Amino acid sequence: MATAGDDDERIPMSQIRKVTARRLTEAALVPVFQLTTVLDASRMTELRRDINTRLADSGVKISVNDLIVRAVAVALAAHPEVNASFGGDAILRHKHVNVGVAVALEDGLVVPVVKDADRKSVSAIGAEVKDLAARARAGRLKLDEMSGGTFSVSNLGMFGIDAFTAVINPPEAAILAVGSTVDEPVVVDGEVQVRPRTRLTLTVDHRVLDGASAAAFLRDLTDLLAEPLRILV
Template identity: 40%
Template sequence: MPIEIKMPALSPTMEEGTLARWLVKEGDTVGSGDLMAEIETDKATMEFEAVDEGTIAKILVAEGTDNVKVGTVIALLAEEGESADEVEAPASKAAPAPAPAPTEAAPAPAPAPAPVGANGSGDSSRVKASPLARRIAAEKGIELSAVAGTGPNGRIVKADVEDAKPGAVATKAEPERAAQSPAAEAPAPAASKAPAAVWYDESIPHETEKLSNIRKTIARRLTEAKQTIPHIYLTVDVRLDALLKLRAELNAALEPRGIKLSVNDLLIKALGVALVQTPKCNVTFAGDTLVKYTRADVSVAVSTPSGLITPIIRDAANKSVSAISGEMKELAGRAKENKLQPQEYQGGTASLSNMGMYGIKQFDAVINPPQGMILAVGGGEKRPFVIDDALSIATVMSATGSFDHRAIDGADGAELMKVFKELVEAPIGMIA
């Protein structure tokens, strides 16, 4: 009896995924723990390991297949003593037997006459057509209402008007051509909730790229955040000179251990401590309840080829900066290889996004739901600064906190920003 290998649920929220790549082929022998496939979830691309031993008898889902539901049988594993050639794919649900063919074919009904306008109207201004198609039609004197569109939902595109004759109506051949696109055959049902198509100028040279599951999730979550969370933004300017001096001293002391701290490592520590000292900002809004966290788990934004992901430094307030540094390097490295485990990027009580390395001076970040705040930090730069009533030059960084105003009042957000500023400007206190 062959063993069914099913699409796994690689995260608590996963319902479907993309079978990105098979790492085995039919006939290969696998053992428990062997890597079998790479599966792209809504968060990352993860490796799928074999649980049982045997021979890959049949691969039922080809690599590159999207929207594979969790639990779908993707391959069959022949056990010891079982011939792979004898293994058969699981039978699909039996379909009702087709009705017997009539002895004499009924005459085909006469085709209905073509409508005056393939788009349902004789008014060209109301016909769905791309800007380029309209321009070509105007130049050639073509009535758009007489052209059958082959684009999505019957939209007229460049190819439809290039060969059309001025004054011509949709011919019998044109509806046949239009029928190649299901969307052109009939309007979508009124109850359909499919997102509206986004049109663009086809005349501009371009290429299209299919969105990964990760990019789709980013788009959905950021849209959700901006539409449902009332953001309030609070910005402070922070002197970095003391922190940079401390970093240099710590790196000199840690050099024999091969540890080199970044400014970001110290900022993660500062945010963790600030969240513990201002617990009203370490929260999640949950409808009619407020979740108050007693530990600061800081999600740190990392840019990867697939999109942004936020590995978590758990209990950042109570970790040493050297521990944060080592953990962050390891997490960021695996994030860029799409090898993070779900527990390493799911959760977190607040986020930190640092764009200083790109020369960004200041920006407002979008809250990562269900968290209540995110801190956006820009690059440090030399600026004129008043110190002890005297104008001096200091290294200054702008930091902006984005807060969920449903859960965090402006005064509480301001308190967190004040504490964060104090910790960075007198950093010895946060590592004592």
């Protein structure tokens, strides 16, 4: 623990920062591994643009993160082994798909939860995430809106971060870190093309999942985002 010097400013920790520190300390004890893949985000960005254009008059506007949360929920429903947590002497597979969405505040980090996200449309998820984030920044989230998560998503792409590793949120089995979408040259059918690409990094509790199971989930999630019309049905 650091000791204060005579000219150091002492800033008391907020309750949110105290909770964050405690949770990160718990997370440090979890044996984890990471998997990273690169998503061709061409169709995802096109779909988002098309939806927002068509629904502009209704006031509906979705983000890339809304599509990612919806795709995560669909993938979790298909991979119940990932929608799980460590229970000491047992692995708990959850019946509900509850996706936490990390929201950065000035004095810490909160993770409001979209309950039963696999049963909600992209527009419904977008509206709920927007409301939860606004109330989180206003300090008006209820305790039950920050609990019960079975998986989390942390997106730093809007800050220009290419890729990063997110810290797992115990007792959840995994968390997805989403980087920025960047135009990159790639070879497609023998020709060099410029495509928008996004790096996704999955951090996994090794007590709950092995590499092959986690890789299968990340592969299927990436496939869903590469062909995102499937998450709209």
